Amino acid sequence: MSDSEIQDRLQRGELVSGPAGSAYQKVFNALSREPQFVLPPSFADRVMLRLIAPPTKSRDMLWFSAGLAACFVALSAAIWLSGVTVNINIPHAIKDSSGFILLGMLLIVALHLLDRRLVRKMT
Amino acid sequence: MCAPGRPPAAEKSRSYCNISAKSVSKSSMTDDRTLVSGVLRGEEAASRCLIRKYERLVAHMVGRLVKQDEDREEICQDVFLRVFQRLAEFSFQSKLSTWIATVAYRHAINHLRKRRMKFVEIPEGADNAERLVVREDPLEILAVKDEEEQVLIFVEELPAHYKAVLTLYHLDGMSYAEIGEVMGMPDGTVKNYLFRARAMLKEKVIQYFQREIA
Numbered sequence: 001m002s003d004s005e006i007q008d009r010l011q012r013g014e015l016v017s018g019p020a021g022s023a024y025q026k027v028f029n030a031l032s033r034e035p036q037f038v039l040p041p042s043f044a045d046r047v048m049l050r051l052i053a054p055p056t057k058s059r060d061m062l063w064f065s066a067g068l069a070a071c072f073v074a075l076s077a078a079i080w081l082s083g084v085t086v087n088i089n090i091p092h093a094i095k096d097s098s099g100f101i102l103l104g105m106l107l108i109v110a111l112h113l114l115d116r117r118l119v120r121k122m123t
Numbered sequence: 124m125c126a127p128g129r130p131p132a133a134e135k136s137r138s139y140c141n142i143s144a145k146s147v148s149k150s151s152m153t154d155d156r157t158l159v160s161g162v163l164r165g166e167e168a169a170s171r172c173l174i175r176k177y178e179r180l181v182a183h184m185v186g187r188l189v190k191q192d193e194d195r196e197e198i199c200q201d202v203f204l205r206v207f208q209r210l211a212e213f214s215f216q217s218k219l220s221t222w223i224a225t226v227a228y229r230h231a232i233n234h235l236r237k238r239r240m241k242f243v244e245i246p247e248g249a250d251n252a253e254r255l256v257v258r259e260d261p262l263e264i265l266a267v268k269d270e271e272e273q274v275l276i277f278v279e280e281l282p283a284h285y286k287a288v289l290t291l292y293h294l295d296g297m298s299y300a301e302i303g304e305v306m307g308m309p310d311g312t313v314k315n316y317l318f319r320a321r322a323m324l325k326e327k328v329i330q331y332f333q334r335e336i337a
Contacts, residue, residue, distance in 0.1 A: 026274055027324045030272075
């Protein structure tokens with residue numbers, strides 16, 4: 001008897017003898033068994049709580065943005081009041097090789113992209 | 124009727140929840156229409172009842188596709204939140220159970236993709252059974268309580284599409300057409316997946332229980 005016939009017969013609730021029939025019977029019995037994962041009795045209440053509760057994510061983002069803005073204002077005020085000047089000095093030795101530095105940075109970025117897209121995907 | 128021992132809101136939901144959770148597939152469209160219109164009117168009792176009526180269906184799908192216990196309940200909650208968000212768009216072109224199963228299936232698959240878990244598209248071909256059958260010494264496999272549990276461990280090793288088809292057919296009693304609608308594939312493909320998944324499991328069972336069956 002072919003696999004297809006055995007499956008059809010078991011699906012109709014008939015018994016099938018032989019090693020294949022016995023193996024299929026085990027499979028059918030296991031597949032009809034209720035899984036161990038069951039939602040808790042309070043599941044509906046938890047969903048309802050989330051449904052009614054205000055979206056905490058947007059509120060958190062609001063506080064985060066407000067904090068960030070406050071930090072920026074404080075930093076600007078501190079710089080303005082103290083009169084600190086920021087001076088970025090580039091060493092003389094590499095001052096004329098800005099093209100090489102830019103190329104180097106681009107190569108590093110490209111290497112990281114290749115690593116993420118190709119190497120990690122393959123491994 | 125809804126499960127006993129619920130908060131007072133559950134008492135109100137009795138008028139909605141007069142359908143046993145196990146008879147979801149047989150429930151009439153009228154019951155679902157009453158339920159959906161109740162939810163859309165903002166009735167909490169209707170929402171609770173909709174959750175209770177379909178939580179088993181969602182738990183089956185999520186429980187079988189997602190392995191992490193800690194993620195499962197949250198995903199089930201997300202599925203229902205999505206269902207409530209989009210319920211107004213549901214036009215009863217299909218059964219409510221089919222639509223909810225679709226939401227649950229997509230949610231679980233997205234979770235697998237995000238987690239980069241084993242999510243394998245199965246190409247058509249005869250070699251797949253060979254490829255997926257794990258040839259291990261039965262003595263090396265962890266001891267299990269009974270045969271059915273061992274078969275369920277084999278089910279865990281199957282690709283997500285196969286697990287979804289098996290769950291919807293064997294646990295939720297859906298037809299090929301309904302499963303096809305949930306998973307976005309033709310009936311023939313559903314039938315084929317079902318046949319191949321069972322055939323793979325049979326191979327594994329024969330290998331594992333070789334001594335006992337022979």
